[in-house]
Amino acid sequence: MEEPFQIEIEKVRSVTHETNSQLQMKMLINSFKGTFIGYSFKNPFLFSGIQTILAPFHSDSTSNHHLPSSVFDKITKLDDALQLFDQMTQRKPLPSAVKFTQLLQAVTKMQHYSCAIDLFKQMEAIRAPANVYTTTIVIKCCCQMSCTREGFAIVAYGFRRGIVPNVITFSTLLNGLILEDRILEAERLFKKLIKMKLCEPNVVMYSTMIKGLCKVGINDTAIALLRLMDERGCKPNVITHNTIIDSLCKDEMVDDALKLFNEMVLHKGILPTVVTYNSLIRGLCSSGRWDDASKMLTGMEDERISLDVITYNILVDALCKEGMAEDAKAVMNIMVETGMDPNLVTYNSLIDGFCLRGDMRKAKEIFDLMKIRGHVPDVVTYSSLLNGYCKKSEIDEALHMFQEVTEKGVTPDVITYNTILQGLFRVGRCKDARELFNEMQAHNHILPTAFTYRIVLEGLCNNHQLDEALSLFRLMGENKLELDIVVYNIMIDGASKCGKFDVAKAVFSELSSRGLHPNVRTCNVMIRCFFREGLVREAKELFQKMAGIDCVPNQVTYNVLLQGLLKNGQHGMIKMLLEEMEGQGFSVDASSLSMLIDDISTGSLDDSLLKLSGKLVPKEGKEAPCMESI
DNA sequence: CTAGGGTTAG
Numbered sequence: 001m002e003e004p005f006q007i008e009i010e011k012v013r014s015v016t017h018e019t020n021s022q023l024q025m026k027m028l029i030n031s032f033k034g035t036f037i038g039y040s041f042k043n044p045f046l047f048s049g050i051q052t053i054l055a056p057f058h059s060d061s062t063s064n065h066h067l068p069s070s071v072f073d074k075i076t077k078l079d080d081a082l083q084l085f086d087q088m089t090q091r092k093p094l095p096s097a098v099k100f101t102q103l104l105q106a107v108t109k110m111q112h113y114s115c116a117i118d119l120f121k122q123m124e125a126i127r128a129p130a131n132v133y134t135t136t137i138v139i140k141c142c143c144q145m146s147c148t149r150e151g152f153a154i155v156a157y158g159f160r161r162g163i164v165p166n167v168i169t170f171s172t173l174l175n176g177l178i179l180e181d182r183i184l185e186a187e188r189l190f191k192k193l194i195k196m197k198l199c200e201p202n203v204v205m206y207s208t209m210i211k212g213l214c215k216v217g218i219n220d221t222a223i224a225l226l227r228l229m230d231e232r233g234c235k236p237n238v239i240t241h242n243t244i245i246d247s248l249c250k251d252e253m254v255d256d257a258l259k260l261f262n263e264m265v266l267h268k269g270i271l272p273t274v275v276t277y278n279s280l281i282r283g284l285c286s287s288g289r290w291d292d293a294s295k296m297l298t299g300m301e302d303e304r305i306s307l308d309v310i311t312y313n314i315l316v317d318a319l320c321k322e323g324m325a326e327d328a329k330a331v332m333n334i335m336v337e338t339g340m341d342p343n344l345v346t347y348n349s350l351i352d353g354f355c356l357r358g359d360m361r362k363a364k365e366i367f368d369l370m371k372i373r374g375h376v377p378d379v380v381t382y383s384s385l386l387n388g389y390c391k392k393s394e395i396d397e398a399l400h401m402f403q404e405v406t407e408k409g410v411t412p413d414v415i416t417y418n419t420i421l422q423g424l425f426r427v428g429r430c431k432d433a434r435e436l437f438n439e440m441q442a443h444n445h446i447l448p449t450a451f452t453y454r455i456v457l458e459g460l461c462n463n464h465q466l467d468e469a470l471s472l473f474r475l476m477g478e479n480k481l482e483l484d485i486v487v488y489n490i491m492i493d494g495a496s497k498c499g500k501f502d503v504a505k506a507v508f509s510e511l512s513s514r515g516l517h518p519n520v521r522t523c524n525v526m527i528r529c530f531f532r533e534g535l536v537r538e539a540k541e542l543f544q545k546m547a548g549i550d551c552v553p554n555q556v557t558y559n560v561l562l563q564g565l566l567k568n569g570q571h572g573m574i575k576m577l578l579e580e581m582e583g584q585g586f587s588v589d590a591s592s593l594s595m596l597i598d599d600i601s602t603g604s605l606d607d608s609l610l611k612l613s614g615k616l617v618p619k620e621g622k623e624a625p626c627m628e629s630i
Numbered sequence: 631c632t633a634g635g636g637t638t639a640g
Contacts, residue, residue, distance in 0.1 A: 017633075021632095047638090048634040069631065069632090073633095080639055082640045084639070096632090098631055098632045099631090099632085100632090101631095101632040101633075102631085102632055104632090104633095105632070105633075108633095118638095131632080131633095132631045132632095132633075133633045134632075134633080134637090135633085136632095137632085137633055137634095138633095139633090139634095140634070166633090167634085168633055168634045169633080169634080170634090171633095171634045171635070172633075172634050173634095174634090174635095175634070175635065187635060202634095203633080204634055204635045204637090205634080208634080208635050209635095210635090211635070235637095237635095240635085240636085241634080241636090242636045242637075243636050244636095245636090246636070246637065255638090271636075274637085276636090276637090278637045278638075279637055280635085282637075282638075305638085308637090309638085310637055310638050311638090312636095313638045313639080314637085316638095317638070317639070343638095344639085345638055346638090346639095346640050348639050348640075349638085349639060350638075352640065355640095378639095379640080380636075380639055380640050381639095382640095383640045384639090384640060386640095387640075404639060413640095415640060416640090418638085421634075467634085529633090559638095577631045590634050
């Protein structure tokens with residue numbers, strides 16, 4: 001893929017810095033005709049009913065005397081804000097644009113975006129004063145609601161009142177496009193603003209554009225823009241660096257992140273913040289570099305930067321993911337001792353950590369603790385617990401939790417349903433699962449995802465309800481639902497498990513007519529099918545064909561082959577196979593190993609294979625994927 | 631006097 005943006009950066013380098021405000025205004029208007037087609041003056045979505053308002057807005061300061069800034073700071077409830085707004089609109093003369101702006105800002109801070117937009121509309125209706133600060137807040141509200149389009153409409157509308165957008169307004173819009181993943185349009189806007197000198201980008205605007213580039217994973221271009229802004233005399237600050245450092249960490253390029261970190265601190269003398277450290281610590285932990293993460297914590301101490309809730313949550317989560325939920329709990333206790341309140345995220349991570357370990361008693365303990373400490377569990381909390389109970393087949397506990405979800409007024413989402421469906425099928429309660437599957441759609445209006453269908457199909461097959469599975473499978477096809485290779489793999493495997501080899505073969509041969517290509521899993525499944533039927537020759541043939549059809553055999557393939565050969569009494573080939581696995585660096589999974597040992601102890605296999613088998617047992621901690629994960 | 635950008639979870 002070519003990178004047009006990089007080439008454009010070169011062009012941008014040659015643009016001069018001066019701006020001419022009169023020219024700027026003209027070009028701005030021209031630019032709106034060209035750039036923002038669809039945000040036209042005639043048809044702005046939000047303001048379709050509003051007539052031209054060009055009356056000058058005189059603000060009389062006497063009207064502001066009863067509205068000191070502190071009044072707006074004190075607003076904590078939406079109702080208070082609305083009440084104050086009503087009072088303000090009834091004053092004669094009306095309070096200044098500043099006062100209205102302060103009110104809108106208070107409403108926005110409470111995240112009542114649509115309400116702020118509504119208040120602005122009311123302001124327009126009574127011709128209340130507004131300026132670029134006011135419109136910028138309202139534009140931000142539009143952007144936060146993923147309606148950047150309407151944000152542009154407000155810019156266009158503002159023109160009619162002589163409100164000229166500035167670099168802050170444009171940064172807000174740029175951020176809106178990025179929030180909506182419209183990176184190409186964001187790039188276009190950014191370049192246009194520079195080329196047409198509509199505004200001189202400042203550090204916030206550059207940082208916003210850099211965030212956008214990072215978001216789509218083009219970190220090199222983001223770094224190029226970092227260098228460019230520096231060249232153009234706009235000094236990147238700690239936020240600019242944090243944005244890139246965080247992105248590099250998330251893309252598993254922690255060393256590059258550390259390089260940039262050093263450059264920032266040592267070269268540019270920019271002090272890191274707790275956010276910088278949080279990104280790096282998270283990156284280091286998730287790549288298993290605990291020592292380096294610990295060094296970062298020491299670094300924080302040296303810099304006298306104290307850990308915040310997010311730092312602790314990162315540590316708690318990382319420990320949980322490593323299976324060290326007990327240590328994670330210790331970290332939470334340290335939080336409490338140092339006077340920091342663990343939040344919902346802390347408890348959720350910890351509960352999930354214990355659930356992953358299958359320690360439901362501890363998970364429940366934390367669950368109770370969070371409730372005692374006044375935290376309200378959310379859908380994430382319940383999903384972890386449900387998942388934990390389901391994995392242990394403690395379905396009654398799971399159902400009890402599920403009941404609590406609805407009782408507590410928490411809306412179960414599709415993941416919640418997927419989890420409980422999987423649990424019900426696991427214990428063979430197909431009827432309940434089917435009822436729930438219907439209920440989620442009819443009652444809660446939650447559409448099943450591809451994942452849901454996979455769970456249901458697999459569940460039905462595992463419970464020997466192949467006909468039910470097949471009819472759902474056909475129904476999916478008729479309804480143009482995505483029938484991907486994964487679904488086919490499930491059906492082939494399921495049919496074979498139900499003893500219907502002919503059905504499995506038929507579904508397999510359907511693949512090509514659907515334009516689907518078998519993948520490694522398909523081959524693994526088919527090899528297993530052949531072995532189940534005692535078709536050793538066919539199994540071996542498919543194995544040999546795999547690499548040629550772009551399906552390179554993996555560890556699972558070898559384990560399937562191993563078990564298939566053992567079950568079919570083909571002991572002669574085992575030694576060679578094990579040696580090949582050793583050469584490829586593959587491990588034997590638990591069930592393969594136990595079969596090997598059984599056959600060695602009964603004398604079907606030679607003693608010498610015991611040593612070789614032992615070498616193929618995975619090291620402590622990481623288990624080889626077992627057969628179920630085909 | 632009033633507006634914009636960066637970090638955590640199934």
